[in-house]
Amino acid sequence: MANRLRNRYLYTPRQKLFAALIALVVIGVPLGYGIKTWTTPEDRSCAPGVERPAGSDECIGVNGDGYAFGVPELAEVAGLIGRENATLKADEYATVAVLLPLTSTDPGMRVKVVHELQGAYARQYRANHESNSETPRIRLVLANTGKGNAHWKTTVEQLKTMTAAPQRLRAVTGVATSSAEVRQAVAALTGAGIAVVGTTITADDLANGPGPGHNRFPGLARVSPTNGDEAKALAHFGEVDAAKAILVQDTRTGDHYTDTLKAAFAASLQGAPYEPQLFTSPPDPTEEGTTANTFRQITHLICDTRADTVFFAGRHTQLRQFINALGARGCAERPFTILTGDEGSYLGADSKLNRSALRARLTVRYAALAHPDAWRPAPGRPVPATGGSTVAYETFLTDIARASKQPVALADGQAIVAYDAMATAVHAIRQATPAGAAHPELADVANQWPQVKGSLRVQGASGWICLDNFGNPYNKAVPIVQLTQDGKQRFVALAWPERTPPTASCLPPKRG
Structure with missing residues (x-):
């Protein structure tokens, strides 16, 4: 009886409708939200032109609006670039992209990226404000290839779509970096007719x-000498006795920097009595791996x-491990000199370098790509009459002061070389622009390199940039730099691939 009364008076049609509506709200809203979530693509955008690829948290792509790709160290210079770009009118500029692993987590690479930008x-600022109003003006954009350049293809494909107006x-x-990924990126870009100016790529086969x-x-053009x-x-500078030299080299293949450096060193050590000492770096050479154990044995x-000179062919992480190991050697009474390539420039900022090793009768010298003292006269060290100039370097100092509120670190040479690469790109863009035209054709820029020599050379802050017919710098100045006992990078002298500086004409000779 009670149940019949409850059903009759409590479950009226109105109540049943109300209960149904409540149930629909309770169940339907979450269900609808879930369906919308499942059917709506995830927003993976980071900024205009930049997004996170599937399976990655890195922001990959191209941007020139001041976006720093989530890297705090890049915020200041990215902001400066964005503000400069904002002053440009739609039809007055050509674009240059800086292609780098902007989101790399390797400490050395992060420093390098900041300095290059x-x-x-x-x-860029000089081109737009201190070049007698030459045109076109230059828009600069940042292109991120991700950690280890893993996302190079995504970014390169995006760059290939930017050759038409309005980006041009x-x-x-x-x-x-002279890596397999960079080699593929360069091949894809140049295959699409886009001019490329390498900053610190040195591999002979790139x-x-x-x-x-x-x-x-x-x-492709480069502003740095090959390995x-x-x-x-290095050989001309050190006058190395091959009978007292030994090569320590990485066996990992596919790294064009290491592969060509060990080949170049081996060629300089013809007749050496000792076979090379071998180690194998991890697939990612910025990782520590177990090579420190190998170096202890080496x-x-x-x-x-009987060696007193060691040529080292490897990346900077392994170079640091080797220095630390050799500093703790058993034959501490014997002096040694380590000679290596431009990866040595990373050591000044490497907190894991054991500075005491440099006080253990161990001299570390490397062939730098640039150094702030290379074109500054000093007592007993005059500046060469050819191959570069103090005026060009002083101009660079004026310009680089605009790039940060704090003094820009120059000892690793990265900012200097990046400035020169940009100068070379601007030179080609403006030389390729016909009289009366606002912009050059894409193909005409890539065809400029054989003419960058003689009186048409680029007066680089790192030295003259005189390119041969293949886009390679001829007899480019090579600063020899030594790590001091406190880990600082001290300029020693300029050396030259052809033994002496180029002539005043700076015209590469005909090769046989």
Whole structure:
């Protein structure tokens, strides 16, 4: 009876409708939200032109509006670039992209990236404000390839879509490591007719040259000497006795910097009595791996030789490990000199370098790409009459002061080389622009490199940039730099791949 009354009076049609509506709200709203969430694509955008690829938290792409790609260290210089770009009118500029692993987590690479962007911005500012109103003006954009350049293809494909108006991409600079990924990126860009100016790529096989298949990267130019030229400059400077030298080299293949450096060093050590000492770095050479253990053993073997000079062919993480190990060697009474390539420039900022090793009768010298003292006269060290100039370097100092509220660190040479690469790109863009035209054609920029020589050379802050017919710098100045006992980078002298500075004409000779 009670149930019949409850059903009759409590479950009226109105109550049943109300209960149904409540149930719909309770169940339907979450269900609807879930369906919307499942059916609506996730917003993976970071900024205009930049987004997170599937499976990655890195912001990948191209932006020139001041976006810093989530890297606090880049905020200041990215902001300066964004503000400069905002002053440009739609039809008055050509675009240059700086292609780098902006979100790298490797400490050395993060420092390098900051300095390269500072150098590029400094030269952009000069092009737009201190070049007698020459045109076109220059828009600078940042192009991120991600940690280890893993997302190079995504970014390069985006750059390839930017050659038409309004962006008018006319050159890409940066491309700063001689890795397999960078090689692929350069091949894709130059294959699309886009001019590329490498900053710190030094691998001999990441270049054009004479012989079959010589034009592998049409439109590629570089402002840094090759590993082969670095090795020749080191050998000329040190007058190394091959009978008292030994090579320590990485066996990991596919790293064009290491592969070509060990080949160049081996060529300089013809007749050396000892076989090379081998180590194998991790697939990602910025990782520590177990190579420190290998170096501890190698130092024992080096003590068994008569060698007093060690040529090191490897990346900076392993170089630091080797220095630390050799500093703790058993034959501490014997002096040693380590000679290596431009990866040595990372050591000044490497907190894991054991500075006491440098006080253990151990001298570390490397072939730098640039140094702030290279073109400054000093007592007993005059500036060469050719190959570069104090005036060009002083101009750079004026420009780089605009790139940060704090003094820009110059000892690693990265800002200097990036400034020169940008100067070379701007030079080509403006030389390719016909009289009366507002912008150059894309293909005409990539065809400029054979004419960058003689009186048309670029007066670089790192030295003269005189390119041969294949876009490679001829007899470029190579600063020899030594790590001091407190880990600072001291300029020693300029060395030259051709033994002496270039002539005043700076015209590369015909090669056989």
